[in-house]
Each structure stands twice: as structure tokens, then as C-alpha cells.
Amino acid sequence: MGDNEKSIIILLADDDPDDREMTRRALDKHRLANDFYTVPDGEELLDFLHHRGKYAPPAASPTPGIVLLDLNMPKKDGYEALAEIKADPALRRIPIVVLTTSNAEQDISRAYDLGSNSFISKPISLSKLADVMMVLGQYWFQTVKLPSIPSGN
Amino acid sequence: MNELESTDAELLRGKLRIAQLEREAIERSGDAAKGLRAHLDRYQSLVLAIAQVIWTSDPKGDMVGEQPSWAAYTGQNFEQYQHHGWLDAVHPNDRAHNLEIWERAVTARGPCEYEHRLRRHDGEFRYFSVRAVPVFTDDGAIREWAGIHTDITQIKLTEQSLRDGERQFRELADAMPQIVWAARPDGHFDYYNRRWYDFTGRPEGTGGDSSWADVVHPDDLKESLARWHSAITSGDAYEIEYRLKRKEGDYRWYLTRALPVRDRAATITRWFGTCTDIDERKRTEEELRSSTSMLLQSNRELRDFATAASHDLQEPLRKIQAFVGCLKEEQLATLNAESRNYLDRIQNAASRMTTLVSDLLEFSLITSKGKHFTPVNLNEVIVGVLSDLEERLAKTGGRVELLDLPTVASDPIQMRQLLQNLIGNALKFHRRNEPPVVRISAEIIDSPDANGRAQPGGTCRISIADNGIGFDEKYLDRVFAIFQRLHGRGDYEGTGIGLAICRRIVERHGGTITARSKPGQGSTFIFTMPLLQKNGGNHG
Numbered sequence: 001m002g003d004n005e006k007s008i009i010i011l012l013a014d015d016d017p018d019d020r021e022m023t024r025r026a027l028d029k030h031r032l033a034n035d036f037y038t039v040p041d042g043e044e045l046l047d048f049l050h051h052r053g054k055y056a057p058p059a060a061s062p063t064p065g066i067v068l069l070d071l072n073m074p075k076k077d078g079y080e081a082l083a084e085i086k087a088d089p090a091l092r093r094i095p096i097v098v099l100t101t102s103n104a105e106q107d108i109s110r111a112y113d114l115g116s117n118s119f120i121s122k123p124i125s126l127s128k129l130a131d132v133m134m135v136l137g138q139y140w141f142q143t144v145k146l147p148s149i150p151s152g153n
Numbered sequence: 154m155n156e157l158e159s160t161d162a163e164l165l166r167g168k169l170r171i172a173q174l175e176r177e178a179i180e181r182s183g184d185a186a187k188g189l190r191a192h193l194d195r196y197q198s199l200v201l202a203i204a205q206v207i208w209t210s211d212p213k214g215d216m217v218g219e220q221p222s223w224a225a226y227t228g229q230n231f232e233q234y235q236h237h238g239w240l241d242a243v244h245p246n247d248r249a250h251n252l253e254i255w256e257r258a259v260t261a262r263g264p265c266e267y268e269h270r271l272r273r274h275d276g277e278f279r280y281f282s283v284r285a286v287p288v289f290t291d292d293g294a295i296r297e298w299a300g301i302h303t304d305i306t307q308i309k310l311t312e313q314s315l316r317d318g319e320r321q322f323r324e325l326a327d328a329m330p331q332i333v334w335a336a337r338p339d340g341h342f343d344y345y346n347r348r349w350y351d352f353t354g355r356p357e358g359t360g361g362d363s364s365w366a367d368v369v370h371p372d373d374l375k376e377s378l379a380r381w382h383s384a385i386t387s388g389d390a391y392e393i394e395y396r397l398k399r400k401e402g403d404y405r406w407y408l409t410r411a412l413p414v415r416d417r418a419a420t421i422t423r424w425f426g427t428c429t430d431i432d433e434r435k436r437t438e439e440e441l442r443s444s445t446s447m448l449l450q451s452n453r454e455l456r457d458f459a460t461a462a463s464h465d466l467q468e469p470l471r472k473i474q475a476f477v478g479c480l481k482e483e484q485l486a487t488l489n490a491e492s493r494n495y496l497d498r499i500q501n502a503a504s505r506m507t508t509l510v511s512d513l514l515e516f517s518l519i520t521s522k523g524k525h526f527t528p529v530n531l532n533e534v535i536v537g538v539l540s541d542l543e544e545r546l547a548k549t550g551g552r553v554e555l556l557d558l559p560t561v562a563s564d565p566i567q568m569r570q571l572l573q574n575l576i577g578n579a580l581k582f583h584r585r586n587e588p589p590v591v592r593i594s595a596e597i598i599d600s601p602d603a604n605g606r607a608q609p610g611g612t613c614r615i616s617i618a619d620n621g622i623g624f625d626e627k628y629l630d631r632v633f634a635i636f637q638r639l640h641g642r643g644d645y646e647g648t649g650i651g652l653a654i655c656r657r658i659v660e661r662h663g664g665t666i667t668a669r670s671k672p673g674q675g676s677t678f679i680f681t682m683p684l685l686q687k688n689g690g691n692h693g
Contacts, residue, residue, distance in 0.1 A: 016468075126482060
């Protein structure tokens with residue numbers, strides 16, 4: 001990363017605490033976990049992105065450069081959250097990478113239909129997950145140009 | 154000649170002359186009589202030729218004088234028919250009525266008409282229509298009556314046979330289990346059979362347009378009126394299913410059909426219709442529809458359940474594998490060989506469970522989540538399968554011999570699953586030190602379905618033969634049953650669901666699957682499938 005670039009904030013939405021922990025560790029292995037935030041469901045994800053509720057203080061919810069999104073979450077699942085984000089002009093630029101256990105064809109299609117930027121089936125082992133995170137980091141933070149997203153409302 | 158002689162001569166001439174005149178007179182009267190006879194004969198022939206009998210009677214109604222027409226017909230002679238003798242030729246049951254009419258006519262001094270049966274000379278009674286008119290003298294008195302009998306037997310018979318026909322029709326109509334009705338060409342209903350009156354509870358004999366409209370369900374009335382109107386205008390058959398209200402007050406479904414009757418000029422003279430109770434059938438159809446809809450719903454729910462259950466079952470397994478993986482990676486140094494062994498086994502078990510749950514899900518979704526049937530070229534499917542099995546082929550040194558396979562209406566993904574399982578098995582169960590050889594072939598046969606009906610397009614039979622370990626055919630049923638294995642768990646990898654999945658797929662396509670085998674001599678798995686499918690195969 002160049003000096004002029006701020007470190008990218010990664011936001012993970014996943015209801016499973018173990019999975020959140022695993023992802024952190026996987027990112028950690030490649031030193032990508034510096035600005036890593038998590039939310040447990042779709043509702044809190046939207047609250048975070050809109051700086052609402054318990055995420056009202058701006059420090060609590062810096063606008064992420066990328067969102068890793070699980071699909072199966074309570075209260076508001078990944079599909080709903082995805083649809084909402086991509087429908088919102090203020091939020092739709094944020095790249096969303098669906099990171100989920102499912103590899104069912106219709107889940108993949110549905111995610112892309114709703115506008116996800118890509119879809120990854122979570123590998124089981126930590127080392128494989130770490131490999132994925134590394135590739136993710138390389139691709140999204142180095143290869144690809146990210147859009148500028150107006151921070152705050 | 155003297156005076157006496159001349160007188161005698163004159164007398165003689167006179168006698169001769171008289172004799173001649175007498176002769177002439179006799180001859181002339183003979184001519185007249187002949188003439189009269191000829192007239193009489195002609196008159197009689199005419200009279201007899203007109204199938205009518207003519208007669209005269211005196212003012213009181215007695216027959217007087219010669220009545221040749223009457224005599225010729227009835228066979229009565231002069232004495233027999235004189236005065237009131239003619240009554241004897243009238244049928245006994247008609248005599249009283251006859252006399253009554255006569256008396257009235259005589260009193261009224263006007264013409265009369267009546268009917269009676271008259272006995273013909275051969276004894277047969279025939280129907281006659283009689284007309285008698287008085288003949289008046291100049292001073293207004295009745296001189297005589299002149300009468301004419303017209304044979305109406307044929308008409309009477311025709312009338313009778315019409316009545317019989319009508320009666321037979323009514324008896325038939327009343328005997329039928331359906332409601333039968335008839336209408337005029339203008340659509341006016343004028344006949345209902347007994348069944349109608351039983352059904353509606355209306356008094357027998359009532360009818361007319363308004364009746365049936367009350368009986369039809371209000372929601373069906375408009376359509377039935379429209380169709381009836383269209384039928385009577387176009388002359389096409391009338392047909393409709395609607396609800397009719399019976400006397401108990403409830404409605405039942407009826408199928409009504411009516412056809413027009415046409416005369417020789419093809420003009421409609423009458424409509425005949427029937428109403429058949431189809432309530433049972435309609436209700437059964439309803440139940441079937443609702444059952445089907447419930448089944449489809451149930452299928453959908455099962456599918457959702459299976460998917461959700463499988464997901465929830467997989468979650469803990471993932472954790473087990475993940476954290477054991479973590480342990481092994483991060484704590485490798487602190488683990489001794491035995492611990493590492495345990496961890497391997499834990500991972501193994503979890504991994505097998507994952508495959509099992511995944512296979513179970515696949516099994517349960519075969520019918521409920523199957524795709525529509527489309528033509529699938531099986532040769533192309535095999536190419537894909539062999540590519541997936543490349544590693545195993547290489548590892549075992551196996552080879553596959555492929556004969557041309559047909560194109561079958563089927564679910565492409567399921568065909569892939571089916572062939573992958575079967576060929577995979579053929580490679581898996583090879584004999585030790587014997588590279589597997591798999592032969593795949595097909596033939597087209599004409600086998601009937603379960604009801605004995607021929608399959609449209611025929612059936613294909615596909616065989617996958619291997620030279621592997623084989624099995625005892627007495628275990629044939631177990632081999633296709635779910636979770637049943639013929640070997641210990643550790644001997645060959647797999648969940649024991651593969652062949653159950655194959656069977657389910659084949660059965661979903663309307664086919665059958667079986668196997669031939671001998672231990673140590675390889676196996677041949679054979680499945681049949683119809684080449685074409687009747688429905689799209691979509692089960693919601």
C-alpha cells in the first residue's frame with residue numbers, strides 16, 4: 001500500500017462468533033486485521049453503515065472499504081442487507097464480498113442478482129481460510145481500485 | 154181371297170206385328186235393363202273404388218231400398234240391413250253412441266258427423282268417419298238422409314302408433330337415471346321426465362322456461378343461458394356443467410347435453426337433452442386438486458426442511474474440523490503422535506459426517522428439487538463424468554470403454570449424478586492388482602410401463618459392466634437400499650447412499666435399475682429409462 005492510502009477498513013457481518021474469530025485470525029496471518037470490525041446480523045450491519053443506534057458515534061462505525069457478508073443471519077439475513085445496501089445511493093459503492101458456508105447454485109445466483117461483487121464459499125480449515133483472505137487482500141486492496149465513499153451522513 | 158181370308162191374314166199380321174212388338178219391347182227393355190245394370194255396375198265399382206261407403210236412409214234413419222254400397226262393404230243382404238238392421242254391422246260398443254247421434258241429428262234436422270267401427274264383409278272391423286246430411290223436399294220436410302263413410306282405420310292406427318311411440322318414449326325417459334328434457338326449436342322447455350320432478354320436488358307436469366332457471370346455481374345461470382341461446386341459434390350441440398339445486402336445498406354438479414332433432418329439410422323440430430349427475434366426479438376432482446396442492450406444498454416444505462436441517466447439521470461439523478485443524482497447525486509441536494492420531498480420526502469422522510449429510514440432502518432433493526426434463530445426450534454427460542473421475546482413473550490405472558449412448562429426456566444434473574455414481578463405483582470396487590475396466594453400452598427396447606402401455610419413443614437400457622470384485626446377487630436388494638453396505642466401513646470409502654441415489658433418480662424418470670453379479674467376477678449395473686417423458690418432470 002502506498003503512503004497516501006489509508007488502511008482499508010474491513011467490516012464482517014456474521015452471526016457465528018467462532019466464524020468471526022476464525023476470520024480475524026485468518027486476516028491476522030496476513031496482517032490485514034488492523035482495521036477489522038464485526039457485526040452479528042443484518043440489522044446491526046445497516047445500523048453500522050448508517051451510523052445509527054449503538055453505532056451512532058462515528059468512531060464506533062468508520063465507513064468500511066469492503067464488507068464481508070455472511071448470508072444466514074438472524075433478524076435480517078445477508079440477502080436483505082445486500083439488497084438494502086445496493087439500493088441505497090449512499091452505500092451502494094461499497095464492495096460486498098459474500099463469504100458464506102453455502103455453495104448452492106441458487107444462493108450464488110441470488111447473491112449476484114442482488115448485486116454482490118463476488119461470492120466466496122468459506123473453506124473449513126483455518127489455513128485455507130487464511131489463503132483466501134490473502135488473495136482477497138491482494139485483489140481488493142492492491143489490484144483493484146476502490147471507489148471513494150463519502151464517510152459519515 | 155174372300156173376306157174371311159183377308160181378316161185372318163190381318164189378324165195374323167196383327168199377331169205377328171204384336172209378337173214382333175212384344176219381342177221388340179222385350180229386347181228394348183233388356184237393353185234398358187242391361188243399360189241399367191251397366192250403370193249399376195259402374196256405380197258400384199266407383200263406389201267400391203272410393204274407399205268410402207255411401208248410403209241413404211229415410212227421415213227416421215232407417216235404411217230403405219237397395220243400398221248396394223253398404224251391402225257390398227258390410228256383406229249384409231237386403232233383409233239384414235233394412236230399417237235398423239244396419240246397426241248390426243256397427244261394432245257393439247259403438248252402437249249406443251251411434252243412435253244417440255242419430256236421434257240428435259234427426260231432431261236438429263241438420264248434418265251430423267261421428268266415428269264408429271264398421272264390420273267389413275270378411276268380419277274385420279275398421280274405423281270409419283261418418284257424415285250424414287239431410288235431403289230436403291221443396292216444402293222443407295226431410296225426404297231422406299244421405300251418408301258417407303270414410304275409412305280412417307289407417308289414420309287411427311297411425312295415431313295409435315304415435316301415442317304408443319310417445320308412451321314408449323316417456324317410459325324410457327322415466328326409466329333413465331338421468332334427467333331428460335325436451336324443448337321446442339325456440340328454446341321453450343316443454344317436457345321433463347319423472348327424474349326431474351323427483352329431483353326438484355316440483356309437481357309433475359309443471360314446466361316451462363322459468364322452472365329450470367330457478368334450479369340452476371346463480372353463479373352458473375348466466376353461462377348456461379348464454380350457451381343455450383347460442384345452441385338454439387346455431388343448431389350446435391348444447392353442453393355445460395353446472396350446479397342444480399335439488400329439493401333438499403343443496404346443489405349438485407350436473408353435466409347437461411342436448412342435441413337437436415331435424416326433419417327431412419334439416420330444420421330443427423325439437424331439442425332433446427339429458428342432465429347427468431357428476432357430483433361425485435367433481436368432488437373427487439376437487440379433492441384431487443386439493444390433495445395435489447397439499448402434496449406440492451408438503452414437498453416444498455420438506456425441501457426447505459431438508460435444506461435447513463442439512464445446513465444446521467453441517468455447522469457443528471465445520472467447527473469440529475476447523476478447530477481440529479487449528480489444533481494441528483498451531484499446536485503441532487506440543488502434540489505427540491497419539492494425540493495427532495486422535496485428531497486425525499476426529500477430523501476424518503467429521504469429514505465423513507459432512508459427506509453423509511450432504512449426500513442425504515442430495516437424496517432427499519432428487520424428487521422435490523429435480524429440474525425439468527430436457528433432451529440430454531448421455532455421451533456428453535459421460536465425458537463430464539470421466540473428467541471428474543480423471544484422478545481416480547489415473548490412480549487405479551483404469552480405463553473406460555464407451556459405446557454410443559442415446560439422447561434421453563431427463564434432468565441433466567441428475568443424469569450426471571447417476572452416471573458418476575455408477576462409473577465411480579465401477580472404478581472403486583476393483584479387484585486388487587487388477588486395473589478396473591468399465592464397459593458402458595446401450596440398447597433401445599420397447600418395454601411397456603407398469604400399466605402395460607407402450608412407452609412413446611421406446612425405452613433405453615444402459616449397462617455399466619466392470620471387472621471388479623462383484624457381489625452375491627442374494628444381496629441385490631440391500632445394495633440399492635440406503636445406508637446398506639456389503640463391506641466394512643473402513644474397506645471402501647463412501648456413505649452407502651450412492652446406489653440409493655441412483656435408484657431414486659432412475660425411478661423419478663420412470664425407469665428401473667438392477668444389477669447382475671458374481672463374487673470375484675465383476676458386476677453389471679443396468680438401468681432402463683423411457684426415451685421420452687410425458688410431463689415436464691416438475692414437482693414444485
